[in-house]
Amino acid sequence: MPSRPKKPCSIPGCPNLTQGRYCEQHKHREQQDKAERNRYYDEHIRDQKAREFYHSKEWQRVRQAALMRDNYLCQDCLEEKRITPADVVDHIKPVRWFWHLRLALSNLRSLCHAHHNKKTAEDKKKYGEGRVKNF
Known part of the structure; x- marks a missing residue:
């Protein structure tokens, strides 16, 4: 089965092609984005009392x-x-x-x-x- 075609990296101005969201050079951004989403969820959506309990x-x-x-x-x-x-x-x-x-x-x-x-x-x-x- 052929692999998916490569697409441009999600970083504006980056010329690299990738099969994922980010190229190898910017792959660390994926973890940063996930950490930021989790932090936002914890601060604004997740139940504070339940969060304190689980910690x-x-x-x-x-x-x-x-x-x-x-x-x-x-x-x-x-x-x-x-x-x-x-x-x-x-x-x-x-x-x-x-x-x-x-x-x-x-x-x-x-x-x-x-x-x-x-x-x-x-x-x-x-x-x-x-x-x-x-x-």
């Missing part, structure tokens, strides 16, 4: 305990008879709606990224996407 020592301690309990393996993959490392600790009952269960080990489940995305989509259907203003 707290209490959460880090309970998260580590959940991973250790689950042997650092995705629990949904295990049910499907597959072994996949867990990279996310998910709240079974979402923190937005069940703030009081945020540190309950019984409300935590270690998941791989794919299963976490699937679970989050199911939660959005079940609970809605809106924010809860007061926890």
Whole structure:
């Protein structure tokens, strides 16, 4: 299969052609753009209380305990008879709606990224996407 045709680099005035957004010379801009988008999202969109919670020592301690309990393996993959490392600790009952269960080990489940995305989509259907203003 032929590769995609090259297009001009996204930096104005750059004569280089690339298959991505930026040429090799300006590739570092991609990480800078992503960091800036994340910073904007954190400051203006993300829920401040939830952000503080996920950076707290209490959460880090309970998260580590959940991973250790689950042997650092995705629990949904295990049910499907597959072994996949867990990279996310998910709240079974979402923190937005069940703030009081945020540190309950019984409300935590270690998941791989794919299963976490699937679970989050199911939660959005079940609970809605809106924010809860007061926890």
